[in-house]
Amino acid sequence: MANAEIKRNVLFFPDKETRDKNADNVFIESIKDKDGKIIGKKYYNYDAKLRVRIRWTENVVNFNLGERVELAKWVTDAQSCKVGTSHGKKKRTAKEINSKIESTKNDIDSIFNEFAKKNAIPTIDEFRNEYNSMLNKTTKTISVEVAKTFFDYYDDFVNKQSIENNWKYATLQKFATVKNHLTAFNKDLTFEKMTKDDLNNYVVFLREKKDMRNSTILKQIAFVKWFLKWAAGEGFNPNLAFSTFFPKMDKVEKKVIFLDWAELTTVYNFDFSTAQWTLPDGTKKPLDDQTKISLERVRDVFCFCCFTSLRYSDVENLKRSDIKENEIEITTIKTAHSLTIDLNNYSRAILAKYASEVYPNNKALPVISNQKMNDRLKEVGELCGLNTPITITYYKGAERIDEVYPKYELIGTHCGRRTFICNALTLGIAPQTVMKWSGHANYISMKPYIDIADTEKKKAMDLFNK
Numbered sequence: 001m002a003n004a005e006i007k008r009n010v011l012f013f014p015d016k017e018t019r020d021k022n023a024d025n026v027f028i029e030s031i032k033d034k035d036g037k038i039i040g041k042k043y044y045n046y047d048a049k050l051r052v053r054i055r056w057t058e059n060v061v062n063f064n065l066g067e068r069v070e071l072a073k074w075v076t077d078a079q080s081c082k083v084g085t086s087h088g089k090k091k092r093t094a095k096e097i098n099s100k101i102e103s104t105k106n107d108i109d110s111i112f113n114e115f116a117k118k119n120a121i122p123t124i125d126e127f128r129n130e131y132n133s134m135l136n137k138t139t140k141t142i143s144v145e146v147a148k149t150f151f152d153y154y155d156d157f158v159n160k161q162s163i164e165n166n167w168k169y170a171t172l173q174k175f176a177t178v179k180n181h182l183t184a185f186n187k188d189l190t191f192e193k194m195t196k197d198d199l200n201n202y203v204v205f206l207r208e209k210k211d212m213r214n215s216t217i218l219k220q221i222a223f224v225k226w227f228l229k230w231a232a233g234e235g236f237n238p239n240l241a242f243s244t245f246f247p248k249m250d251k252v253e254k255k256v257i258f259l260d261w262a263e264l265t266t267v268y269n270f271d272f273s274t275a276q277w278t279l280p281d282g283t284k285k286p287l288d289d290q291t292k293i294s295l296e297r298v299r300d301v302f303c304f305c306c307f308t309s310l311r312y313s314d315v316e317n318l319k320r321s322d323i324k325e326n327e328i329e330i331t332t333i334k335t336a337h338s339l340t341i342d343l344n345n346y347s348r349a350i351l352a353k354y355a356s357e358v359y360p361n362n363k364a365l366p367v368i369s370n371q372k373m374n375d376r377l378k379e380v381g382e383l384c385g386l387n388t389p390i391t392i393t394y395y396k397g398a399e400r401i402d403e404v405y406p407k408y409e410l411i412g413t414h415c416g417r418r419t420f421i422c423n424a425l426t427l428g429i430a431p432q433t434v435m436k437w438s439g440h441a442n443y444i445s446m447k448p449y450i451d452i453a454d455t456e457k458k459k460a461m462d463l464f465n466k
Contacts, residue, residue, distance in 0.1 A: 006112045006121055008056040012079040012101050013235045014048035014069050018160055027071040042164065046070055047088055050097065052104060055238070056112070058190070059124050060148075065104060067097050107134050150189040153236050154179055157227050168334075178223045181210060191237040194228060199245045207397055214249040214395040221247065250395040256448055257390070257410045258418040259306065261426070267384050268303050268346065272296045275383050295383070297366045298376040300350050304365060305416025306423075307347040309438040312413035316367040323351060323364060337439040374412045381408025421449045 019026050021043040031040035050067040053060065068088040073081055080101055081087060081094035111130045115122045122130070148156075158175050161167065182189060185205045199221070206212045206220055225245070231237035259267065272292045276284040287295070305315055313333035322328050327342050343351070354365055367373070386408040393402050417438070424434045431446055440446050 006056055006116050008054060008108075008112060009238060010105060010108055011053045011235055012065075012104075013051060013053070013076075014071055014074055015051045016048050016071065016234075017045040018164065019043050019045050029071075044071060046072070050101075052108075053235070054108060054127075057121055059122075059127075061124055061127060062148075065100060067092060067100060069097060107131060110134070148236075150191060150193075151179065151183065153191075153231055154182070154227055157230050161230065175223065178220060178227075181206065181220060182224070184209070191228070191231065191239045194237075194239055195241045196245050199224075199242065200247070203247055203249075212396075213251075214397070215251045215254070218247070218249060218251065221245075250398065250400070252393050252395070253448070255390070255392060256418055256422070256452055257407070257412075257415050258422045258452070259386070259411075259415070261423055263384075263386055263407075264303070264306055264419060264423065267299060267380065267386075268306075270299065270380075270384050272299075272383075277383075295376060295380055298368065298373055299380050300353065301365050301367050301373070302377055302380070302413070302416050304347055304350045305413070306419040307344055307350070308341050309417050309420040309424075309434075310341070311417055312367075312370050312373070315365060316363075316370075318364045319362045320364050321362060332439055335439060339437065339439050341437050370413055377411050377413065377415075378408055381411045382406075384408075386411065418449070421446075422452050425449055425452075 016027075021028075021041075023043075023045075025046040027044045027046045029042045029044060030038045031042060033039050047068045047070045050065045050069050051062060052065060053062050069081055070085070070087050073085040073087060073094070075082055080098045083094055085094045086092065087094070087097060108131075111122065111127060111134070114130070115126075158172070158179075162172060182202075185202055186193065202224070203217055203221065206217045207214075212220070225242050228237055228239075228242040232240060232243075272287065272295055275292070275295075276286050279285055301315060304310070305312070308315075308328070310318070310330075311332070311334060314330055317333055318328070318330065322330050327340050329338070329340050331338050351364065357366070359366060368376075386406070388407045389404050390407050390410055391402055391404050392410075393400065395401070421434055421438055424437075425431065434440075435446060
C-alpha cells in the first residue's frame with residue numbers, strides 16, 4: 001500500500017524591504033481593491049533576498065537561497081525570474097537562479113518523500129539535518145530560522161504600516177489593544193487557526209468575555225482583517241477565509257450629541273459666581289473659588305470649539321501666532337489640513353478674555369488635558385441644566401439595549417466641533433462653506449450633520465404653526 005504524501009506548502013519569494021518613495025532605485029507596487037481598481041501604492045527596494053518558506057503540519061521553516069532578485073523581474077505566480085533577465089550586482093542570470101529554485105524544490109520533495117516512505121513526519125531539526133546532509137558541505141549548511149509566530153507577524157505589520165502610513169500614537173494604541181484581545185482569545189494563534197469558525201468564535205469572545213457592543217466588535221474585526229490581508233499579500237498567510245467573512249450584526253448609527261443654539265448660549269452666558277451644587281438631599285452647596293475658575297475656563301475653551309469647529313487637539317495646540325486680525329490659521333493635528341477659520345463675535349470675545357494671560361509655548365487659551373476637560377464639561381453641563389433625556393441605543397448580539405442619560409453626561413470635547421457644524425447648517429450656512437471651516441473632505445462625512453440640520457429646521461418652521 002502506497003504511503004500517503006505529507007501535505008506541505010513550498011513558497012519561493014523575494015523578501016521585500018520597505019523604502020521611502022523618494023529614495024533611489026524604488027520598486028512601486030500598486031494596491032488594488034477586489035475589483036482590480038488601484039487604491040494606493042507601496043514602495044520597496046528594487047531588489048530583495050530570495051527566500052523559501054516550507055509549511056507542514058504545525059511546522060514552518062524559512063531560509064535564504066543566497067540570491068538576490070529584482071522585483072520588477074520576478075514572476076510571483078510562477079515563483080521564478082523572468083526568462084532572459086539578470087539580477088543584482090553580480091548580474092546573476094534568470095537561468096542560474098531558476099535552476100537553483102528547481103534544484104531546491106527537488107531536494108525538499110526528496111526529503112518529504114523519504115519520510116513518507118517511513119510513515120513519519122519530520123520535525124524542523126530532522127528536516128534541517130537531512131537538507132544539510134544533501135548539500136554535502138558543512139560550509140553550505142542552512143541556518144533554519146525559528147519560525148515566526150502569528151504575533152511576530154502582527155508586530156511586523158504594525159511596524160511597517162505605521163511607517164508607511166505615518167500612524168500617530170493613538171492609532172498605535174488601537175492596534176496594541178487589538179493584539180491584547182487576540183492574545184487573550186488564543187495566545188497560540190496561527191494563520192491556519194483563523195478559519196471562518198475561528199473568526200466567529202472570536203466575535204463571541206469579544207461579545208461575551210470583553211462585553212463589547214456590536215459596533216465595537218465590527219471595528220475590531222476590521223482591524224484584524226486588515227492585518228490578515230496584509231499578511232496574505234506578503235506571502236505569510238495562506239488562509240484566505242477572512243476575505244469572505246462578513247458577520248451579520250445589528251447596529252445603529254452613533255448618535256450625534258451637540259448643543260442647539262439655546263443650549264449653547266445658556267452655557268456661554270452662565271454665571272459661575274453664583275452657581276451652586278444640588279446635593280442628593282436637595283440642599284444647595286456653593287462652589288469654591290478654585291472650582292469656579294476651573295469650570296469657567298473649561299466652559300470658555302469648549303465654547304471656543306463650538307464657535308470655530310476646532311477639535312480638542314487643535315485648540316490645545318492653538319498659539320497666539322495662529323491668530324490674525326479676523327481669523328485663525330492652523331494646520332490641524334489629526335489630518336494636517338491647512339485651515340483658515342473666520343472669527344465671529346463669540347470666538348473673538350473668548351480670545352480677548354485671555355489675551356493678557358501667559359501660557360506655556362505661547363498657547364492662546366488655558367486648555368487642560370482631554371480627560372480632565374471631559375470630566376469637568378459634564379459638571380458644567382449639569383450646572384447649566386442640560387438635563388434633556390437622551391436615549392442611546394446599541395446591540396450586543398441580537399439583544400437591543402436602550403439606555404437613557406441626561407444630556408450633560410454625554411457631553412465631551414468633541415461635542416464642541418459637532419455643535420459648531422450642526423448650528424452652522426441649521427442657521428442656513430451652505431455645507432461647502434462649513435466644510436472649509438471644519439476641514440471635512442467630502443459630503444459623506446458631513447451627511448449626518450446635514451440630516452440633523454434638516455430636522456432642526458423643520459422644528460423651527462413648526463413654531464409658526466402654534
